Each structure stands twice: as structure tokens, then as C-alpha cells.
Amino acid sequence: MSNFVVSATPHVRSKESIQSIMRDVLIALAPATVAGIYFFGIRALLLVVISIASAVVFEYLYQKMMKKRITISDLSAAVTGLLLAMNMPVAAPLWMPIVGSAFAIIIAKQLFGGLGQNFINPALAARAFLLASYPTAMTSWTTPGNFGVDAVATATPLAGLKGGFLTPTSADMVNALTGNVPGCIGETCAIALILGGIYLIMKHVISWRIPVIYIATVFILTALIGRNGVRLPLYELFIGGLMLGAFFMATDYASSPVTPKGQIIMGLGCGLLTTLIRIYGGYPEGVSYSILIMNLCVPLIDRYTQPKIFGAPEVKKA
Amino acid sequence: MQALTFKRGVHPPDGKALSAEQPIKVILPKENSELFFPMSQHIGAPCEPLVAVGDYVKVGQKIAESPAFMSSPIFSSISGEVVDIRPMLVPGGATVKAIVVKNDGKMVEVEGLNQVHDYTTMTNEEILACIKEAGVVGLGGAGFPTHVKLAPPKDQVIDYILINAAECEPYLTTDYRIMLEESDKVVRGLQVMLKLHPNAKGVIGIEMNKPKAIEAMTKACEGIPNITVQPLVTKFPQGSEKHLIYAITKREVKSGQLPSSAGCIVDNVDTVVAIERALFRGRPLMRRIVTLTGGGVKNPGNYKIRLGMTFRDIVELAGGFKEDNPPVKLIAGGPMMGPTMFTLDVATVKTSSALLCLTEEEAYIPPESNCIRCGKCVDHCPMALMPFMLNQFALRGEGDNFVKHHGLDCIECGSCSYECPAKRQLAQSIRATKKIEAGKKAAAAAKARAEAEAAKKAAEANK
Structure with missing residues (x-):
């Protein structure tokens, strides 16, 4: 009798799976999502639901049509959908997350080979696509609490800083931390995002390197350069999409470096570009473009930052 | 003492509880059962039989050897008639020429066995010859001939003799049991090794998940100035030679080099006991401890077996598989690096440290999906x-x-x-x-050699 299974080593595997990682990301995003819904109302929830559902449906349809294995149960499409919704203003039309999800899932992700093969962050690519195609709808900010379409149009704190008509007070600082400021649904509550980020680092889902170095770089550069003669580096950390971008977007596995040194370069690069765009660029906010630009550098970064192997022969200098 | 370790590595569930507290139990081969002695149980030149079909062999009789330096002789572990010399499966999937001996159950010992040596009065050459003539090889898994390892090139000074007692592979508990039950033998064997390299320090590296072993070995080394016990962080692959050396000495063995290049010799616990047996009791390598474990066996435990028994013999003598939850996968060794076997009819060899029998649930490997570049x-x-x-x-x-x-x-x-x-x-x-x-x-190296030789010949012919 010889009906025993023969297979290659190792014969045990860790419990962690793609699904468990993506579930952790969803858990980490939950506090910020809840805060977004609290400040921007039921319409925010509607956008989130539409966005997640359409991302999952597009992934399912594409894989079905292309006769590929259906992988929606790995939850990666749900994460993309949620991130996209968090990157939208609450006043965005309800069809917009559908268009964005289609772009994120089909063009940015599946056409390049699906999960793990996308060279840029799908949610950010979709955001950039929407911003370029529907600039007015994507930048119609509303004050928190003024729910829905009746909302009063207003400017984000970053635009205020840029235009020089905002001189933040300590009350503004508290609002920035709690999320009581105009902005995208998921980006305003800095505390919730930091909590989520810490959760991911504790669970070893992401490394501390990209987010910590990214945020630190923005802090230092903003403190050094200042704007309009005012230096408010701490305040600038908590407004705009920095926390969301640093913890959840720049750390996207497929489009960030895998080497420890590469992750440090990624953090530095994102921080530098974000600060430059914020202070000198045409846009008030530079998080998404800085991450997208750094995404394009990742293959190069990974190539030149490979770790020195254990027991590497000493390099003989000529 | 501060536990040491290497960089990176993993923490698989250790599964050792199944067999860790089971004392070593001797199991002898059944009368009239066939034992198999494969000609290659080590790294290096395979042996050639010294006996023919029909010969009567005794316990401790040398039945195969090779004139090569990089080789190790093979001894009969039982007495009986040589009934065949034929290919036999060994762990790892190869078929190797093996001497088949039918056990007569009498355990008649060969003359001159049990000759006690006093290593303190022996020269290094005599000690090495004694170790070679006892067929000692690295019992941790690789099977590197021990007499070769203990005699590194003259220009390499040995500063450390490290005893690898990390036992980082999940499920395995043989080294653990040896340290608890035969700690004095480990120390004596290490002292023999230190006699060969008197300026070296002896360090026994044990993972922190074996506190009783650390205690037992520390007690056994008391009062011996050149031997210490070093706790190691429980992490896989702590028992990898290069990583053990790094953990204890912070030296890196360079790519493609042997430990001696970093001034270290590393041997497994059971190997050291084999050295002790060769010198203090004059017995060649004929037995070893095997952990029989996994969810599919009735009586997981640590068994002292005679080399040459098949895995089927061990399973049968130890009480067999569970009927209600039989194993679907057989692994000769631990779950991280042990090769699977498609049958139990495989000969145990000097390097067989375990038979792990995983049930369907334990053996489940999920399907592959895309790399997500998580790093x-x-x-x-x-x-x-x-x-x-x-x-x-x-x-x-x-x-x-x-x-x-x-x-x-x-x-x-x-x-x-x-x-x-x-x-x-x-x-x-x-x-x-x-x-x-x-x-x-x-192949490229061989081709270059052949071409160089041909060119040399052609040059000579042209002269």
C-alpha cells in the first residue's frame, strides 16, 4: 500500500492568507470610515457601499469573462473599493464611484495581471482619473455636518493655507485631529487613521518604514520651508490626505518596494514630493500624485536596494 | 544568560508536546525480520560490501566500507545471515544498493566489540581513526563524516566547537531526550572533541523552549572550564549550521565555505553521543534515536532503534497508526525540511531522525495564488x-x-x-x-577540466 502524499517541503504553512491580510486592512480602515460617515452623513455611507460593491462586481465580471479563477473572496477588491470611496468628496455624484471602481479594477489592476501585478495603486489611479475627468465634482467640498446635497460649498484647510486666508487656531487643530474639516470622506479623521495604521503595523501587515518616514519627511520639510512666513508642520500633518496616504496607500504591497532600504526611499520620496506639491505646486494637495509618481520608481528602487546576503563574500576593492 | 539568535527566520508551531515527555524507549527488530544497510548513508564516496550473500554477520561487524577519505563505514546492527544485496529505498527517494540481513534474534556480538579507549592518552590521529572506524557521521541530517569535519585544513584554527542542540524543526524531540537522559555522555563526547582542538571553546546551543534540557546540560557541564551552555532564541532555522555559528559567535560563514573557515566546528547532540560511544564503550554506530510522531500515530514517542530497520518495522513495533485518523503523509524528519515518502518500506539510515505522520488535516497545503509582493x-x-x-x-x-x-x-x-x-x-x-x-x-567545470587536459595532451603530442 503506497497511497501517501508526496510533496515538496515545507509541509506546514502559516495561518496568514491574502484574505486575512485584506481583512486586517478593512478592520484598520473601519474607524476612519465610521468617522467619515459621522461627519459627512448617510450619503457618505452610500458612496462607500456603492464603491465597494461595484469594485467587487467588476472584479467578478472581468474574471468571469476572461475565464480566470474568481478571487473576490480574497477581499482585495473590497479594499480597493473602500479606499476609492474614502478618497472622494461626499458631494460626488453616486455614479462616480462606479466609474472609478471600473477604472481601478479593470484598467489599473486586472489588465496588468490582477492582484499583485498592478504597478500603481488602483484606488489612487482611479482617483487621479476621476480628478482629471470630473475636476469640479471631485473638488466640491462641503462642511461636515451639513449633510447631503444641501451642503455649503467650502474650501479645505490645505486650500486655505495655500491661498493664505487660513491662519489655524488651536480649535482648528482639534478639528483636524478629529476629522471635523472639509475633505474627502475617509481622509479627515487623523486620529482614526493613525489608530488603523498602528493596528496594521502591530499585526505585521505593513512595516513602519514607509508611513513613519513619509510623515516625518513632510514634517521636517514643512518646518524648514514654511509657507507665507508661517511654519505649522504639525497642523499640516493632520490635514489633507497625508495620514490616509501614508498608512494605507503608499504601503500598497504591489506598488511599493519590498526591500527595507527601498521602503525608506519610498517614504522619503513621497514626503519630498508631497511637500513640494503642497507648497509650490498648482494643487493644494500632493499626496496622491506623489505616491503615484513614486509607484513608478518602485521597480528601479527594488533593483538597487537588494539586501546584502548572509555570508556574502567581501567585495574586493580594486 | 541572554538568549542569542540570528536575523530574520520564522516561528512555526512546534508540535513537540506530542513526544517531548516520552522517555527514550528501546525497540529491537523482530526475529526473522530483514534489515537493510544501504551503502550510502553519508556525504562522500559510497561504501562497497565486505560481505557476500550467505555470510553470517554479527552485531558490530563492519559490513561495508570505502577506501576514500571522505566516506564512512557501515556496521551490522544485528546478527544473522546476509540474504541479499539489492537496491533499497532510502529517505529522500533514492534507491541505494543495500545489504539485506535476516535477523536471527540472537544478537551475537563480533569479537573485539566493547573495547574501551582512554582518549586522554591517545594521539589526535588515533582518536580520529577510532571515530572513523566507528562509522560516525553527522546525525543531525547531513551525514557529513565526523572524522573529516574534526580534521579541518591546517591553516584553519578552530576557536569554537558548537554542539547543535537547537532542534529547531517542529515535532522533533530526539536531541531533547538525549540531553535529559544522556547529558553526561554529551559532555564526555564534547571533551573528546576538545582534546583534538585544545584551544577551542565548547558551546552547547539550546533553544529556550527546552528549559529542562538547558538545566540538565548546565548541571552536567558544571566545573568544566571550557564548556558552556548557551540559550538560543526559539526560532527556525536556529539549528542551521551557519545561523547557529552566527548566533553564538557573530561570525558569518562566507558563501560556499565550510564552518571551519569561520573557526567553528558544529556537531549535533546525537553525533557527540556517537563519538562518546565509540571511545568510551567501543561501540560503532548501530543505533539511533528516532522521534515517531504526528497526529496519525497511536504512541508518539522517542524510540532507540537499530539502524537498518525499515520505517514500517518502527511503526509496527511502536503500536501502529490510528485507525480512525490514519496519516496521509509520511515525512522522514521534520515538517520544514524533511522529505516525504510514498511508502513505509524505506530503510532507516544514520541520518533518520524522525518519522512524522501527518493526518489529512495536518498535511493540508492551501492552493497557490498570485504573489502580492508583500515582502x-x-x-x-x-x-x-x-x-x-x-x-x-x-x-x-x-x-x-x-x-x-x-x-x-x-x-x-x-x-x-x-x-x-x-x-x-x-x-x-x-x-x-x-x-x-x-x-x-x-558540467561547465568538468568541461573546462577536460578541455584543459586535452589541450595539455595536444601540446605534449606536438613536442
Whole structure:
């Protein structure tokens, strides 16, 4: 009798799976999502639901049509959908997350080979696509609490800083931390995002390197350069999409470096570009473009930052 | 004492509770059962039989050897008639020529066995000869002839003799039991080794998950100035030679080099006991301790077996498999690096440390999916390689890139596959490509040698 299974080593595997990682990301995003819904109302929830559902449906349809294995149960499409919704203003039309999800899932992700093969962050690519195609709808900010379409149009704190008509007070600082400021649904509550980020680092889902170095770089550069003669580096950390971008977007596995040194370069690069765009660029906010630009550098970064192997022969200098 | 370790590595569930507290139990082969003595149980030249079919052999009789230096003789572990010399399966899947002896159950010992040596009055050459003549090889898994290891090139000064008692493979408990039950023998064997290298320090490295073993060994070493016990962090692959050396001495064995190049000799606990038996009791290597474990066996435990028994003999004598939950996978060794076997009719050899019998549930390997570039394989690779990248090179058949990115330095520990959330067969693809590329390298070297020789001959002919 010889009906025993023969297979290659190792014969045990860790419990962690793609699904468990993506579930952790969803858990980490939950506090910020809840805060977004609290400040921007039921319409925010509607956008989130539409966005997640359409991302999952597009992934399912594409894989079905292309006769590929259906992988929606790995939850990666749900994460993309949620991130996209968090990157939208609450006043965005309800069809917009559908268009964005289609772009994120089909063009940015599946056409390049699906999960793990996308060279840029799908949610950010979709955001950039929407911003370029529907600039007015994507930048119609509303004050928190003024729910829905009746909302009063207003400017984000970053635009205020840029235009020089905002001189933040300590009350503004508290609002920035709690999320009581105009902005995208998921980006305003800095505390919730930091909590989520810490959760991911504790669970070893992401490394501390990209987010910590990214945020630190923005802090230092903003403190050094200042704007309009005012230096408010701490305040600038908590407004705009920095926390969301640093913890959840720049750390996207497929489009960030895998080497420890590469992750440090990624953090530095994102921080530098974000600060430059914020202070000198045409846009008030530079998080998404800085991450997208750094995404394009990742293959190069990974190539030149490979770790020195254990027991590497000493390099003989000529 | 501060527990030491290496960088990176993984923490698989250790599974040792099944057999750790089971004392070593002797099991002897049944009368009239056949024992198999494969000619190659070590790294180096295979042996040739010294006996023929029909001969009567006794316990401790040398039945095969090779004139090569890099080899190790083989001894009969029972008495009986040589009934055949035929190919036999060994763990790892190869078939090797083996001497088949039918056990007469009398255990008649060969003359001159049990001759006690006083190592303190012997020269180093005599000690090494004694170790060689006892057939001692590295019992931890590789089977490197011990007399070769203990005699490194003259220009390499040995500062440390490290006893590898990490036992980092999940489920295995043989080294643990030996340290608890035969701690004095371990110390005596190590003293013999230190006699060969009097300026070296003896360090016994034990993982922190074996506090009783640390205690027992510390007690056994009391009052011996040149032997210490070093606790190690429980982490796989702590027992990898290069990583044990790094943990204890902070020295890196360079790519392609042996431990002696870093001034170290590393031997497994059971190997040291084999040395002790050879010198203090004049008995060659005829037995070893095997952990029989896994969810599929009735009586998991540590069994002292006679070499040459088949795994089937061991399972039967130890009470068999569970009827209600039989194993579906047989592993000769631990779950991280042990090869699977398709049958129980495989001969045990000097390096067989365990038979792990996994049930269907324990043996489940989830299907592969896309690499998500999470970088966990990079974070955990003890050699600091980039397994996901090597995997891509392997799948695309890009051998040159594979070698350029140090694929040949992989120690095949399987940490990458263990950690991978996409459940990719990283270690498998890397191992396969390593074989292909190492073969190409060897072929190229052989071709260069042949061409050089042909050119030399042609030059001579032209003279």
C-alpha cells in the first residue's frame, strides 16, 4: 500500500492568507470610515457601499469573462473599493464611484495581471482619473455636518493655507485631529487613521518604514520651508490626505518596494514630493500624485536596494 | 544568560508536546525480520560490501566500507545471515544498493566489540581513526563524516566547537531526550572533541523552549572550564549550521565555505553521543534515536532503534497508526525540511531522525495564488535573499538571473514558503532551479577540466 502524499517541503504553512491580510486592512480602515460617515452623513455611507460593491462586481465580471479563477473572496477588491470611496468628496455624484471602481479594477489592476501585478495603486489611479475627468465634482467640498446635497460649498484647510486666508487656531487643530474639516470622506479623521495604521503595523501587515518616514519627511520639510512666513508642520500633518496616504496607500504591497532600504526611499520620496506639491505646486494637495509618481520608481528602487546576503563574500576593492 | 539568535527566520508551531515527555524507549527488530544497510548513508564516496550473500554477520561487524577519505563505514546492527544485496529505498527517494540481513534474534556480538579507549592518552590521529572506524557521521541530517569535519585544513584554527542542540524543526524531540537522559555522555563526547582542538571553546546551543534540557546540560557541564551552555532564541532555522555559528559567535560563514573557515566546528547532540560511544564503550554506530510522531500515530514517542530497520518495522513495533485518523503523509524528519515518502518500506539510515505522520488535516497545503509582493519572504529569509524574485526567475527559466541574485546560496529551509500568505511554492521552485544551475556549473567545470587536459595532451603530442 503506497497511497501517501508526496510533496515538496515545507509541509506546514502559516495561518496568514491574502484574505486575512485584506481583512486586517478593512478592520484598520473601519474607524476612519465610521468617522467619515459621522461627519459627512448617510450619503457618505452610500458612496462607500456603492464603491465597494461595484469594485467587487467588476472584479467578478472581468474574471468571469476572461475565464480566470474568481478571487473576490480574497477581499482585495473590497479594499480597493473602500479606499476609492474614502478618497472622494461626499458631494460626488453616486455614479462616480462606479466609474472609478471600473477604472481601478479593470484598467489599473486586472489588465496588468490582477492582484499583485498592478504597478500603481488602483484606488489612487482611479482617483487621479476621476480628478482629471470630473475636476469640479471631485473638488466640491462641503462642511461636515451639513449633510447631503444641501451642503455649503467650502474650501479645505490645505486650500486655505495655500491661498493664505487660513491662519489655524488651536480649535482648528482639534478639528483636524478629529476629522471635523472639509475633505474627502475617509481622509479627515487623523486620529482614526493613525489608530488603523498602528493596528496594521502591530499585526505585521505593513512595516513602519514607509508611513513613519513619509510623515516625518513632510514634517521636517514643512518646518524648514514654511509657507507665507508661517511654519505649522504639525497642523499640516493632520490635514489633507497625508495620514490616509501614508498608512494605507503608499504601503500598497504591489506598488511599493519590498526591500527595507527601498521602503525608506519610498517614504522619503513621497514626503519630498508631497511637500513640494503642497507648497509650490498648482494643487493644494500632493499626496496622491506623489505616491503615484513614486509607484513608478518602485521597480528601479527594488533593483538597487537588494539586501546584502548572509555570508556574502567581501567585495574586493580594486 | 541572554538568549542569542540570528536575523530574520520564522516561528512555526512546534508540535513537540506530542513526544517531548516520552522517555527514550528501546525497540529491537523482530526475529526473522530483514534489515537493510544501504551503502550510502553519508556525504562522500559510497561504501562497497565486505560481505557476500550467505555470510553470517554479527552485531558490530563492519559490513561495508570505502577506501576514500571522505566516506564512512557501515556496521551490522544485528546478527544473522546476509540474504541479499539489492537496491533499497532510502529517505529522500533514492534507491541505494543495500545489504539485506535476516535477523536471527540472537544478537551475537563480533569479537573485539566493547573495547574501551582512554582518549586522554591517545594521539589526535588515533582518536580520529577510532571515530572513523566507528562509522560516525553527522546525525543531525547531513551525514557529513565526523572524522573529516574534526580534521579541518591546517591553516584553519578552530576557536569554537558548537554542539547543535537547537532542534529547531517542529515535532522533533530526539536531541531533547538525549540531553535529559544522556547529558553526561554529551559532555564526555564534547571533551573528546576538545582534546583534538585544545584551544577551542565548547558551546552547547539550546533553544529556550527546552528549559529542562538547558538545566540538565548546565548541571552536567558544571566545573568544566571550557564548556558552556548557551540559550538560543526559539526560532527556525536556529539549528542551521551557519545561523547557529552566527548566533553564538557573530561570525558569518562566507558563501560556499565550510564552518571551519569561520573557526567553528558544529556537531549535533546525537553525533557527540556517537563519538562518546565509540571511545568510551567501543561501540560503532548501530543505533539511533528516532522521534515517531504526528497526529496519525497511536504512541508518539522517542524510540532507540537499530539502524537498518525499515520505517514500517518502527511503526509496527511502536503500536501502529490510528485507525480512525490514519496519516496521509509520511515525512522522514521534520515538517520544514524533511522529505516525504510514498511508502513505509524505506530503510532507516544514520541520518533518520524522525518519522512524522501527518493526518489529512495536518498535511493540508492551501492552493497557490498570485504573489502580492508583500515582502514577507524577504523579511524572513535567514539568508537575506529575495525568494519571490527567485521564484519568478525559476518559473521563467531565467537561470542566469537566478544565480546572479544568489539563488545558489539558498539553504532550502522553507521559511519563505511557510510565511507566504499567497501560499506560493517558493522553496520548491528555488530548490529545483538550484539543482539545474548547480548541475550546469558542475558540467561547465568538468568541461573546462577536460578541455584543459586535452589541450595539455595536444601540446605534449606536438613536442
